[in-house]
Amino acid sequence: MAYVTSIINLKGGVGKTTITLALAHFLALEHGKRVLVIDLDPQTNATVCLMPEMEWKKRDETGRTLFQLFLDQLKGTENFSAEDTIVRRVSNVGGGVDGLDLLPSSLQLIKIQERITQITDFESYRRGPIFALRDALGSLVKRYDHVLLDCPPSLGVVTLNGLAISNAYLIPVIPDTLSMLGIPPILDRVEHFAQCTRRNIRALGIVVSMMRAQTILHNEMVRRLREDFYERRFPICFESIVPESTHIAEAADVMTRVNTLQQKYGNGGPYEELSALTKEFLSHAAR
């Protein structure tokens, strides 16, 4: 049975996509897991980090992205097929990774997001396409060991579709003042959603990303996450920390030639941290 994890934060630019992609790669290549990445973010960043953008464009123009799923909800049509939309063996590592698949997003989601929101009841969740993704995927999820959802920086209908199939969620944060403010509303709203839809959605933990170890602010914020905030019923903060790194930034380029994860993420620091993060993720998910 697949373990489904949403990677979520209300704040943008905190490393959601970076962490989703790193976990996907390390789970598939270092742990032999079958992984499906679902890119729910209309910015489509995870998608174009895993497949060439022109290839994505062709798929988008022929209704083979998540845009079609939500368009169907508005039009009452049934043109979306998860089977046809999933892209197999994605990534630039070795020309494609066995067991790493992608359900691509679309920039076009931006055009219909508001209309989807208007037909949704955010208090009881009894009206609106909250379960469209769950219904479209059906038993297909069972083919995977892990499903990772890269969520947009909001708790709108698209994100709720991700939560509606999730066993757990992970919160990436930059250890600075503003990123911390986004955590309590996530905990609150996810709990509300879980109660209303009678699901158990576990807060797996907080992952510190884009850490600048030489700054006092970042170190102090990590300490607060591990001590002060934990006492205020925050989820645990992972021991592994994703550093700010040129190698990690460059890893987003799917057109670069690489054969190994060490080449993709750079030998030493970033590679070691991301490898450790994945082991820690698996350990928490197994509890």
Place this chain on the structure above:
Amino acid sequence: MPRAKRSTDASPGEPTGSASLTAEALALVETLRAVASQIDADPALATRLMSKPTTKAEPSVTGQATPGPARTVSAPPLDPFAVLRRSGEQGLQEALATLDLPALKAIVRAYRLDPARIAARWTAPERIIGLIVEQTRARLNHGRAFERV
């Protein structure tokens, strides 16, 4: 000289050495951090920074393909992006074909066309030319798919 404002984000008991630095010194610290970060990302930069500077007595680097022992070229002899824009893919191929291996590798390094350094041990110029053309084309076209939604 004006003194920098004292830092207030140091924890009790933590060294506050940077708080007494001048604004110029703080700027230097930031610059050195940026340089360190670049060296971390590109080990070849460290080699270049530590190598003996070229003097006028040494032969100038043209990058033209000539027989002789292998040498290291630091300055890229051409900008592949400018050539591709101006002369197209065929023009870039032709321009690159006139260069020797060290010159081709200098282009790869200077424009960071192979961050994973998988081409570091390649010795066939055609392979390097293929890499340069492929990566230059990919970067010039980067984001085209996003232009019209």
